[in-house]
Amino acid sequence: MRPFDYHRAGGLAGAVRLVADGARPIAGGTNLLDLMKLEIEAPAALVDINRLPIDRIEESGDGLRIGALVTNSDCAADPRIRRDYPLLARAILAGATFQLRNKATTGGNLCQRTRCYYFYNVDQPCNKRAPGSGCGAIGGFNRIHAVLGTNQLCIATYPGDMAVALAALGARVEIASPEGGTRIIPVRDFHRLPGETPERDNVLEPGELITAVVLPAPAGGTQLYRKVRDRASYAFALVSIAAVVRMDGERIASATLAFGGLAHKPWHDPRIDAALAGQLPSDDLFDRAADLLLEDARVWGSNDFKVPLARRTLRAVLREATEIAA
Amino acid sequence: MQLSVNGERRDLGGDPRTTLLDFLRHSCGLTGTKKGCDHGQCGACTVLVNGIRINSCLTLAVMHEGDEVTTIEGLGTPADLHPLQAAFVAHDGYQCGYCTPGQICSAKGMIDEATRGWASFVSEDLSATPRLTREEIAERMSGNLCRCGAYPNIVDAILEVVEGAR
Ligand SMILES: Cc1cc2nc3c(=O)[nH]c(=O)nc-3n(C[C@H](O)[C@H](O)[C@H](O)COP(=O)(O)OP(=O)(O)OC[C@H]3O[C@@H](n4cnc5c(N)ncnc54)[C@H](O)[C@@H]3O)c2cc1C
Numbered sequence: 398m399r400p401f402d403y404h405r406a407g408g409l410a411g412a413v414r415l416v417a418d419g420a421r422p423i424a425g426g427t428n429l430l431d432l433m434k435l436e437i438e439a440p441a442a443l444v445d446i447n448r449l450p451i452d453r454i455e456e457s458g459d460g461l462r463i464g465a466l467v468t469n470s471d472c473a474a475d476p477r478i479r480r481d482y483p484l485l486a487r488a489i490l491a492g493a494t495f496q497l498r499n500k501a502t503t504g505g506n507l508c509q510r511t512r513c514y515y516f517y518n519v520d521q522p523c524n525k526r527a528p529g530s531g532c533g534a535i536g537g538f539n540r541i542h543a544v545l546g547t548n549q550l551c552i553a554t555y556p557g558d559m560a561v562a563l564a565a566l567g568a569r570v571e572i573a574s575p576e577g578g579t580r581i582i583p584v585r586d587f588h589r590l591p592g593e594t595p596e597r598d599n600v601l602e603p604g605e606l607i608t609a610v611v612l613p614a615p616a617g618g619t620q621l622y623r624k625v626r627d628r629a630s631y632a633f634a635l636v637s638i639a640a641v642v643r644m645d646g647e648r649i650a651s652a653t654l655a656f657g658g659l660a661h662k663p664w665h666d667p668r669i670d671a672a673l674a675g676q677l678p679s680d681d682l683f684d685r686a687a688d689l690l691l692e693d694a695r696v697w698g699s700n701d702f703k704v705p706l707a708r709r710t711l712r713a714v715l716r717e718a719t720e721i722a723a
Numbered sequence: 724m725q726l727s728v729n730g731e732r733r734d735l736g737g738d739p740r741t742t743l744l745d746f747l748r749h750s751c752g753l754t755g756t757k758k759g760c761d762h763g764q765c766g767a768c769t770v771l772v773n774g775i776r777i778n779s780c781l782t783l784a785v786m787h788e789g790d791e792v793t794t795i796e797g798l799g800t801p802a803d804l805h806p807l808q809a810a811f812v813a814h815d816g817y818q819c820g821y822c823t824p825g826q827i828c829s830a831k832g833m834i835d836e837a838t839r840g841w842a843s844f845v846s847e848d849l850s851a852t853p854r855l856t857r858e859e860i861a862e863r864m865s866g867n868l869c870r871c872g873a874y875p876n877i878v879d880a881i882l883e884v885v886e887g888a889r
């Protein structure tokens with residue numbers, strides 16, 4: 398690990414000032430320290446935000462406001478989350494391990510970096526780690542890589558589970574700016590596609606700090622998180638689907654779906670939700686939804702399986718959700 | 724700057740890069756806590772901080788001012804074994820023993836989490852009080868790898884303690 402200055406933030410304003418001066422926030426540390434040990438990240442200064450008073454889940458309008466420092470464990474265990482947002486609890490419980498979730502925070506989880514093997518190997522080219530050096534994954538081993546929204550600069554995925562559920566639930570991220578204000582961004586717009594700047598995972602600007610994630614009123618319906626991975630436990634998603642499905646008699650009243658493991662961000666395509674709304678559930682309908690999801694999919698050699706896997710997983714999730722709900 | 728380790732006050736200080744794991748092993752001389760992968764993947768470094776199990780390799784010692792850390796040395800002693808330690812001996816919950824301190828600290832944290840009603844990925848009902856079956860224990864202990872593959876005996880040992888308490 399490279400040397401760094403360690404600061405502990407006393408209050409939110411002080412923390413924002415330190416971050417504006419270039420210090421990196423450290424929350425649970427479970428992703429940042431991993432990367433600092435490998436010298437993939439080498440911040441000159443860290444600001445420890447763990448003692449800031451943003452570690453509560455509070456009621457906010459009809460929804461809930463989850464402070465950025467609420468641990469993944471506390472979030473999944475909160476009685477209101479378990480009762481009203483089971484999708485979120487399920488997605489969190491599908492990720493990492495109890496030890497890691499006991500440290501991992503809501504803000505840090507959103508900002509976790511990709512698990513691309515070439516990003517992790519400093520001897521390999523990687524445009525995300527070293528802009529302009531090339532992409533080792535293209536033409537290399539890319540089993541875990543993206544099939545949607547990629548380009549020739551980067552085909553990495555956003556690896557997390559929690560954000561996929563938040564995208565399906567329509568949650569928003571609350572961000573404190575260095576100028577003193579706050580801005581609110583839908584989780585669906587928080588992560589970005591690689592574009593011309595694959596080194597940027599999300600839309601946070603230098604000096605900004607996440608203060609909370611805000612959940613809208615409970616969505617009800619049937620909520621499912623299906624994670625397909627190489628082992629039954631403790632592995633990142635190859636494909637994951639977060640679904641909120643409401644039925645009206647025999648018909649699907651509304652469906653909101655978000656996908657993990659397929660892109661540089663949790664994937665949400667409003668056309669899929671629109672195609673399902675008002676329809677009678679059938680395998681044909683589910684296949685049409687998969688066609689929409691995958692029409693622009695591009696495979697890279699070792700990840701070709703993700704296209705049929707996403708199709709089958711989507712069919713299985715929609716079958717289960719419409720059967721339970723009916 | 725101080726923290727407490729197994730009830731004793733210890734001075735923090737020195738290089739902020741020191742992980743809690745290295746602090747315990749080098750500054751405190753408590754070598755029961757093991758360094759396996761050093762990247763949060765194997766669980767050999769599991770300790771309890773304010774009663775909660777964490778990977779001590781992925782946190783900095785300076786971040787724990789005022790915290791109470793419990794390591795395997797603080798759970799029990801050879802003359803006065805913790806029930807989990809005794810059960811691991813009785814059930815041969817290890818071969819080489821390298822992962823054992825982490826397994827035992829993790830099991831202690833796990834039992835307390837279940838008592839608090841925390842669900843796991845395999846729990847059918849998110850809101851019901853969890854019952855620690857073999858399947859639940861395997862899922863909840865999945866952050867502790869055992870290269871010798873002593874898993875069946877580890878689950879037996881934990882189950883014995885869980886059932887003893889029931
Ligand atoms: C072995 C292993 C397995 C894992 N498996 C999974 C899995 O299956 N699914 C999954 O989803 N995740 C998994 N994870 C990742 C884990 O969820 C993340 O490491 C964790 O959520 C990060 O949270 P943290 O608080 O520890 O972040 P930190 O490591 O403290 O920070 C991560 C990043 O976020 C930034 N940051 C932190 N807080 C803020 C804030 N408030 N505002 C702005 N920036 C901030 C930091 O500067 C840093 O860049 C795994 C991790 C490990 C080590």
Ligand code: SF4
Binds near residue numbers: 515524525551553
């Ligand atoms: S896919 Fe992205 S993260 Fe992976 S090597 Fe290519 S540029 Fe780097």
